Structures are given as structure tokens and as C-alpha cells.
Amino acid sequence: MSKEVVKKETNQVECVPRREEIIPSTAVRQEKDGFLLVAEVPGVCDKSLNVTVENGVLSIKADNSVATPEGYRIALREISAVTYKASFELPDRVDPAGVKAVLKNGLLRITLPLSEAKKPRKITIAAE
Structure with missing residues (x-):
């Protein structure tokens, strides 16, 4: 767990989360009409998720949300701030214009x- 302890001017000690960069767990399955890639990105919302295809490379970047609601003070935080990053070289036979992504329950499909x-x-063979 990555935390930095910061001493405030009021002599209070506070744990400040530091953002880690990790590669999400993934699974790739070949299907009849292409491939399905599933990545685990817990704590991520669609607004902080970026999926791109450029020059034959699929890239995923996402940040989980660990913001403290206004008016609240965190007593203990064990959920780390995380940036998920991964890149995959796509086979030439994948159509980059047809790539689609869906985020549901922490899984990016x-x-x-x-x-x-x-x-x-x-190929149909004609008989003569």
C-alpha cells in the first residue's frame, strides 16, 4: 500500500494517497468475428476511462476515484489511488474503426x- 505521511503545520499527521500506476488484469478471447478483451478496472467510472486505437496499438488508461466528499474527513484510507495503463499491439486483421468498449461493474469489455x-x-466451387 502506498501512502505518504505528511506533517501539517498544526502538528497533525495525515496520510495522503499516492497514485500508483499498474497494468490491469486482462483476458483475451478469440471469437467467430474477432476478439474480446476484458480488463479489470475496479473503482473506475466511464469519465476517467480512455481507450484509443492508434497505429495498430490499443491503449487503455483509467484512474480510479478516491476523492473525499466535501465536508468529510478520512479517518482511514486503505484504497489506493491507481492509474491503470495497458497497451496491446493489434493484429492487422482487426478493424480499428469497429472497436467498441463497454464498462460495467469494474470490467472493461x-x-x-x-x-x-x-x-x-x-469459396463456392462451380462444377462444369
């Missing part, structure tokens, strides 16, 4: 569809 030109197709 990213759908990576195959481009139509790269999907396997069955």
Missing part, C-alpha cells in the same frame, strides 16, 4: 472485430 476483407470466407 472491448470488442475487436475482424475487418471484412480479413475474415475467412468459404
